Amino acid sequence: MSGPVEVEYTGVRELRGPLVVVEGVSGVGWDEFATIVLDSGERRHGLVLEVDRDLAVVQVLEDTAGMNRTGTRVAFSGSPMRIPVGAGWLGRVGNGRGEPADGGPPVLGGSYEAVGGAPINPVRREPPNDPVLTGVGAVDVLTTLVRGQKLPVFSAAGLPHLELAVQIAAQATCGGEPFAVVFAGMGLTHADTAFVRDGLAARSAARELVLFLNTADDPVIERLLTPRLALTVAEHLAFAQGRHVLVVMTDMTAYSEALREVSAARGEIPARRAYPGYLYSDLASLYERCGRIRGRPGSLTILPVLTMPAGDITHPVPDLTGYITEGQIVLSADVQAAGTYPPVDPLASLSRLMRKGTGAGRTRADHPAVAAQLIAALARSRQVAELADLIGRAALSPTDLRHLELQDAFRDRFLPQGTDEDRSLDDSLDRAWEVLLTLPRSQLGMLPADLLDTHAPPRREERR
């Protein structure tokens, strides 16, 4: 109240679904944040969806249950929804609205930022070119996560995407530079929530973690807010405080369903599979908040996790995500069925920025060539495997048979890893070599000769 006196409006004209229409307002701007007090003294929150002359339409985050026309008071904040930001968030757990969920006092923060964020000027963006190492071999070697990138995990029901997300969030590092993880859980079950908190306990104890958890029984509209809170806190940690920040957002399908539900409640015209037409732009408004900014030390990397309904990659959520993000890590039910964790499908997975984030001075000099050769060899192996199904193993050439061996070696010695095993990049790359060397040298044309000489001592060749 160092400014004007706060006026509460009591004229509620209409209540419908998540909306409350307030009359007699003046000077209320679109997209303002509102605080709603009920008869009982309970406080709720809302956003202005529309202002028309002296009417304001407010969407209530916690829903309108129990609200009536006479006992409801609405106050407008004069600005869009904001959240305190600062290092005070590290080690803290918030609910989907950003309120403490760990028994602590409210996070006070040094300053407030609008949760919608602001687009990074494309001219001021620094193209990403250093890795975030996750300690997961399949990711680090084949689909390297690069600082400032957005790389989603495409999964399906029943696959261990949450385990992988938590493992990456627990293990990720940026070469000893200041690092933090912001984890946004949307529509998680209580069991999943407990799993996340347990799995990230060490990171939290090290004050490198911020958790925002919206559970499946929390209000749907809050689900739309949760990733925005996480990203706003992360942006401050990254661009104002110079940390490398990894934001894990799971499950983006639950988020998109919430968007669809809210859109339907508002009577909007649906597009593909009843998702709103602006699903692409809405997802982009989250994913595009990653990046690096010229002249600032930090970076913001986003790892969204989504489940493809019925495993369908052309479903709007994975499809539009794929159009926005810079690659994808695809989990496969087939690999999972073979009992392998993490069940990454190396051929369907891709990190578009990998070329810029790997190699001498970034990861290891042999990394790009090893990754490219391993992918090429695995592609050939898959073809051979399909051929073997058709014409029988006996009809395969000796080279083809070696490729089948390579596929086995990949699934036995490279891919499998414990959920709490933090594998060093050197270890992972050495395993990749071990897999590659199941092939004769003549089949490793993408590897420079000097690399082959160092990694393939004659002893191996003699043995063959």
Added chain:
Amino acid sequence: MTAPVDELDPVRAELLRAARAAAEATLDHARTGAADTLLAARTAAETVLAQARRLGEADGAEEADRERVRAAQEAWETELVVRAEVYAALRAEVRRGVRRALAREGVAARSHLADVARAALGPEAEITASAQGGVTAETPGRRVDLSADALADGALDRLGVRAETLWGPP
């Protein structure tokens, strides 16, 4: 929802200054109390941690590692709970302070606040004295809350991040 209150600024400023002074004074006072509470909690946590560390040194096993994390996490949770208590205590204290300040000023304060409310809602606003001090004002469709507790909560919000000096750097 804004209101032209310029002519009342000196009055308003005086009231706000009183509320803020109450908050500041309370913060200083609360800091001493909080220090004791926190010290106790932290000493207990340190003991648990040290124990976990010794356990780790003894057998060096993975289990000990987990134990250490768990201990650290529990210590942190305790610390957060204590901080929340300290913060709640601060709020209660600030509210008491503002109520006292308003009571001291008596009728003068109430009439100042009523002026502020009328400036926001218009001369026809219906003014109601609030039980703990201060006033609320209402016209059809609008309401202004200038009760003691609302003023106190506003003052506490404005303290913002400075309230964190209660528990200092973790």
Added chain:
Amino acid sequence: MITPGAPGPDRFGAGALAHVAGGAPAADRADRLHILRVAGSLVEIACPPTVAMHDLVLLGSAGLPGEVVAIHGDTASVQAYEYTGGLAPGHPADPQGRPLTVRLGPDLLGGVFDGLLRPLGCAGDLLTTSGPATTEAAAWPFTPRVVRGERVGAGDVLGDVGARVPLRLLVPPDLSGEVTRIASAGAYPSDAPLAVVGGDEVRMAQSWPVRKPRPVARRLPADAPLNTGQRAVDLLFPVARGSTVAVPGGFGTGKTMLLQQIAKWCDADVIVYVGCGERGNEMADVIEELAELTDPRTGGRLAERTVTIANTSNMPMMAREASVHTGATVAEYFRDMGLDVVLIADSTSRWAEALREFASRMGELPAEEGYPASLASQLAAFYERAAAVRTQGGATGSVTVIGAVSPPGGDRTEPVTAHTERFVRCLWSLDRDLAYARHYPAVSWSESFSRDAAALSAAHARAGDPGWAERRGRVARQLAEADRLADLVELVGITALPPRERISVLAGRLLREAAIQQSALSPADAYSAPAKTAALVDAVLTVVDRCLEVVDAGTQAEVVEAVDFSPLLRAREAAGPAETAPVTAARDTVLARLAETA
């Protein structure tokens, strides 16, 4: 200076509540223009009778730009181009009495702009602040080509402007008369008056409404080839200067990569690159690369011939709608100087989504998949801005439009893809299987087309390459034949095929790997001059002919298949972008090896 606040549509999507009855506007405000209603980017204002459709309106005290999209009685609907958070009923609205216009000038070259052509180079790290755009006032060398007293007409050349691309000062399209003043040779900033024609001052910088195509004397047939430097395109699906291309491709098929390669290496004079609802990191990457790469034809930086319009997916959606028209206007401005311009729009699907979003807020009845019924005509109108023309001043110039299409789920029957295919002359369809097999550029030979090919084969014949059409035809046939046989091989195995068919399978592989594939990352291969493209194809075809002769003469097909063809496969990397000798040498090496098998 741009776009405060939240990206995308509204932060949580649209929110129009049409059925909520509006209260009466406050009587004391009726005398001045003000906002009545705000629902996301759709703003309703009190409207005097003089306001016209598509007029520009500045909203609120910050002056957010918007366009009048509907007038009903004494109110008008305005589509705001920026985030409208905080705008409230009662805030001022200021109609400008003119449509949305952009400032055109030589300083566009090398610059990066938002969808309304406001420079991003001098904006902050985050696009939040509102304020006037400032540009550095560079001086441009000017040489007059008319004298005082001369009579000139619209489009006539008044003088030369010495940028890296040779520009001209033209009489504006709606002006003619006597030259009563002309500046002497020297360097001038772009907004300095350089001439007076028929009483009006003429400057290098001019304004033009973005939705109005600039006039031309007449359209010319598009029959000169645009060399893109991409073999898959130049060889199989060539495009003429002034023609139209659509590039549909699902995610991960390398659409943006192909368009960026064309922006870098095609032999146009000016490139207008519109990044429309795409990735920020990618924009940053292309901006950085263009600034570093040398233009092989001028020796300058590639950035100096490029105008970049960056409206990333998180920048305001409605400015995205304007951005393709802005790009077309910029392209036409340079075309009118007698230049060949390529306008690249990545991606038109995101533009169409903005159209859909807008129609939905206006409460229009949706047609297919929620798109407005006008989608087809709006797409057609955009592609119609491409043309080879005789300018008003008598020069020839062209605008070639290349638009990316991002079909949801890779579904080519969805409305944007389906309509676009009907309006364009060339289709470069990107194939997921090719991309999956890391075959780049993943232009499908079975699902792409070029309706310019006939006209261009005549042009190639005139330019001294009479074998062009025959070469193209043979490559197309050979690739189709190899595909047909590949299906067969999967069923019965290669050994079941007769020798000539086995060579056909081999020929398909050699064509794909030695000629059609192209590495965007290799300096030698990223760009391929017409001579090198012809040499590579001729080399492969010659080798294939020899293989056929060898098997016809009785040599076993597997002996031929076992020959080391690697010199041929490496030739595209071994030869520089315009070299042919290393290709011929590789061909001869392989021919010699084949001779040994006979």
